[in-house]
Each structure stands twice: as C-alpha cells, then as structure tokens.
Amino acid sequence: MKSRLKLTLLATASALISTNAIAETLFWSSQATPIEETQAMREQVLSGFDGGVSFQPADPGPWLTRIQAELGAGSGSIGVLGALHGDFTPLAGNLADLSGIDASAVSPGFMELGLLGTDEQKYIPWMQATYVMAAHTNALEYLPDGADLMALSYDELIAWAANMHEATGEPRFGFPAGPQGLKHRFFQGYLLPAYTGSMVTEFRSDSAEEAWTAFLELWEHTNPASTNYSFMQEQLISGDAWLVFDHTARLADAFNQQPDDFVAFPAPAGPAGRGFMPVLAGMAVPETAQDKDAAMDLISYMLAPETQIATLRATNFFPVIDVDFPDDMPPSVQAAGAAIAAMSGADDALPALLPVGLGDLGGQFNQVYNDTFERIVLARQPVRAVLDDQADALRRILDEAGAPCWAPDAASDGPCPVN
C-alpha cells in the first residue's frame, strides 16, 4: 500500500517536472500585453513566420526579472526580446550583436538608438508610436475663437478646457495620472520642452515655473478622477472626459469603437515650440538564446513591410520603415496618423527623445517628474521650492549615470547639466 503510494507520487512528480521540448522561438515581450493585442500578434502577425513562435507578453517588472534570471543562470529559453528603448538599457552588456540582420530600410536615426551607446547593434527597431491629443466631437463647439485644432497652443488648450468646464458645469479634461498612466512622458516630452525647449537642463528655470503654473491652471478644469486614469480610451468612451492626452495605442479603442465621435490632433505648442516624444520599441537577442539564427530570422521577418503593417493593425504602433498604407486601415490608425503627421511636420515641431544613457536609473528619472507633479499639483506645494528640490534629485541621477544630454537639450561633454 505504502510502496504503491510512493510509486504514484513519483510518477506524478516526474510527469509534472517534464516539460515539452521547445522548438519554437520564444518571443518575450513587454509590449502588446493587452489581451486583444496579444491575440492579434499571435494570429495575424506571427502566424506567418515559418520557424514557429511562442509570443509571451509580460509586465515590465517580471519581464526584466525573468531575462536577468536567465542571464544570471547562463542559459535560458528566451529567443527574442521585445521592449521599449529604455527597457533595453540595463541589459546592454548581455545582448548579441545584430549587425548581421539587414535593416537598411529602417531610418539611420532609429538604428543609432539601437546601438545603446556601444558600437554593436544591440537591438533592431521594431515599431514606433507617440502621444497625441484626442477629443469628443461634443467638445469641438467650445474651442476658443480663432484656435486651429491642428495647431493649438497651451493657452488655447487651457481656454478650451475652461470653456467646457463653464458651459457644462463639469471639468472635462482627462489626464492619465493613474498608477499605470504615462503622465511622466507628458512632462518630459511635451509640457517642459514646449515651454523651456529642454527636458533636463532647464528643469528649474523660470520658463519651467511658467510651464507648471500653466499646468496648474489646466488642472482646475481637469476631471479630479484623473488620478485613477491610465488608458484614456476608457474615459473617452464612457464620457468622463471629452478632451484627453495619451499614447496612440491607449486611445485606439475609442476611435475603433466610435470612429465618428472622436478626433485626434497634435499636442499643443508652448513658447519654445511644439514638444512631442516619439516612442521606439525594439527587438533584441540575449546572449543566452539557444538558437540565435532562428531568433535573427524572426527579427528579419518582423521588419518585412507586410509584417510591419500587420503589427500596426495589431498594436497601433507604427512601422519603423517606409511602407505604403493600404486604404482599409482601422479608424484609429487613420486618425492618429493624420495627427502625428501634423505634429511632426509642424514648423515649430520639437521632438524630445526618450531618455538615453540612463541605464537602470531610467525609473528614478521618471520618478523625479512624477514626484514634481504630485508635489506641485496634488499637494499644492510652492512651484519654485519644489523645482529647486527636484532639480537636485535630477542632477544626482544624471551625474550617477554620467549621461550626456539628448534632444531637445544641446549636446554636452560629460553628464547633462541641470542649471
């Protein structure tokens, strides 16, 4: 009786321990995590690849921990890594050189970001996105006189939000300030560059003070529940917000569900220009990948024009190569595409790059901007004092990382200074 029990236990244990041999390339991605996007990636994008792919998305936390564990153990099952530019920086030393892949169609500026400051091609650009504004058509009638929707200024945006607030009795501007929201990108790439022409150097300048004061004014007309908002498409659809700022992929649902109800338009401009932030995702192969050739084949496949368009449909991230769009693109792509073109093509366009060279301090860098927001806007602390305070924290991070300035800040010798 006892020996039989033992046998059964042993058999169960060995059955549980054995895993299926993995012939497929494992694509470990911190992007396309929403389940509809995951589904589309598997069925429409990756199903065309001959080698077989297992697409597994994960949150950035587990994503990083997992690949670090595999690198630490010296072996692993991950074949291809997919993530944002900033996610790769802590891994730079352990990524295989991908210069063997033909990526000549990708713009040289993007390829240079993929070097991660080394002289090897650490990642190959995968797809790109940015942040835009969106509004319910109901909001359009409150647009201030003389304002051009495709070329707004921050003053006009505030006046617009104020008009709506006054006319409808409710604050209708929505801002993704929730725990999963991407508010720090708004401050880094939009608000501060628009007023100061800088993301880092002019962090505590008088014009930065002006920027935050303007944002305080906008906050008066912002739905106070914004501190719970993370994906503004939800508030657009539910009607809690009529006028919002967010990542194109986080607005897509609203356009696709009710294409006639919403419009997308460029981010507003400030005194220093129309700050905006392009977002770049890339693909890399870790040193521990079991079949590097299959992994590189997969990356080449992802760069093909048809795959790039399929990726756009699946994730609402735009191609990194020049492609001719078919006419039947989803409404979200058409709306966002027009807004992005107007934004990057504007005379006063001021692209602000994602932080470069911060390594694993990227999270702390973002925290500085989030803390500044919380102290100034939520805790109502005096703007000047908070900026002086947070500038110290910012300076410490840049000195520790030794990161030289990136656009829009002027290039620097040594760590980027915070004046």
Place this chain on the structure above:
Amino acid sequence: MTDTSPPPAPQLEARRAGRFLFYAGVALLVLWVLVPIWFLFVNALSAPSEVTGFPKRIWPSFDLASVQFFLQFQGVTQALWNSVKVAVLTMILSIAMGAPAGYALSRFDFPGKEFFRVLVIMTRAFPLPLLALPLAVMFIRTGLDDTVLGLALVHAMLALPFAVLITFSLFSGIPVELEEAAWTLGCNRLQAFIKVVLPLALPGIMASAVFAFVISWNEVFAAAVLTIENRTLTAFLLQSLNVSPLPLKFAGGAALVMPALIFIFAVRKYLFAMWGIANR
C-alpha cells in the same frame, strides 16, 4: 419573591433595537461580499457597449461576446489547468510538510522550539519580487524552471507558515490523554495518531489545505517570473487584464473568481471548522 411580570417597555425596545442592529449588520456584511461579485458577473455577461455605458445594468443581458473572446484567447484553458495542478500540488506539499511540523510543535519540547516558530513565519517576511530573481536563477540551473512542480514548491513555501500554525493549534486542542489511552490499549505512536488524532484533526487540516489552495491560486509575481510556457491563470491573465478594455477585464475577473468560488463552496464546511463552528 419571583417577578413574573414582563420586562418593562424600555428594555423590550432596547432588545428589539439590538436585534435590528444585528440583522442590519449581517445584511451589510453579506451585501459587502455579494454585490461586487454580482456586478462582476453582470458585466461579464453583458455586451461591451452596455459595460461602458451609463446607467449600469442590474441584470445581465446575456450577451456572450466578451466571454467568447475570452475563451478563444489562446492558452486560457491550458493556464486554468496549470493553475489547478499547481494549487493542488501546493495543497499536498504544504500539508505534507506543515502538519508534521505542527504536530511536533504541539507535542514535543525540543531546543530551539520558539526560534523554529519564528523561523517558520520568517518565510513570509521577504517580498517575492526580491526572492524571484535568485529563485529563478536557481530553478533554471536545476531544471525546475517553467515546471508545475517548481512553482508549487514556491507556493508551498508561502503557504507553510499558515499550515504549520493552524495545525499546531489544532493538535494542541486535542488532549494528549486520548493518545495515551490508545497507547495503553496497544497502539504504537503512528497507529494512535492515525486512528485517534487524525480523525479529530481532519476538518482543520482540510481548512488549512484550502488556505494553501487559495494562496497558490492568487499568487502572481513568482508565477509570472518562474513560468513562461506553463503559466498559471493568474499570472497569465492579471498582467494582461489590467491593461485590457473594461469588458474584457470583467470577463477575465469572472473567470478568475469563478473556480475559486466553486472550490471554496465545495469545501465550506471544513473552512467553518477552522473557526471552531461545529461541523453540522
């Protein structure tokens, strides 16, 4: 000198008010638990446009679009099955290791007993995100990585403190005299345990097993890092769900809650036993 007259009016009124408060409290607690679950199912079974619309529905419209999408999502059934396997294995492991430890703590005096008790709780003192990296490195090296057993071992470690402490108090509540009587009647230690102590302790042991099951079912971080192809439902869904559209959140939430609800409902009498309510 017996007073047979009914209690004076104010006293009656106070008693009635007390009873009212009692039932109001009960109703509040019941609603507290049931209303969110009810809305979860209503929204999971309604059309996406109704979920985001206003006013909210009280009754589901039995539109299965969200649920259907959800069930077709590649890997959901596999993940559900993995979750069950991991949770059952966690249950077995934590009881197999926890019950003997609890018995030893209640019946024997040994040096370092108090230290041991603290040590058992200490396993809960370290946050999992901190442990996950070294654990994953070790698992990859030993081949436990991405297996149901490996994950169950980690979950068993999380459930052990509860298993040990619950069984400790259980065994302490069973008089040692009963065992001694069995010994005098010819049982050896093991027989006495199996024939006398175990039947008395079984409901409580089952309760701590249920606890282990629930702990394993709900754990996300270790599951997300230690498994890739063999993910549990929680790891599989929770990461995707918090960034998915509202209707799918409800469908996924319902899918996560349902199996645990059924399980707990099935073993509820053992759960009550843990809190000392008689097994009727």
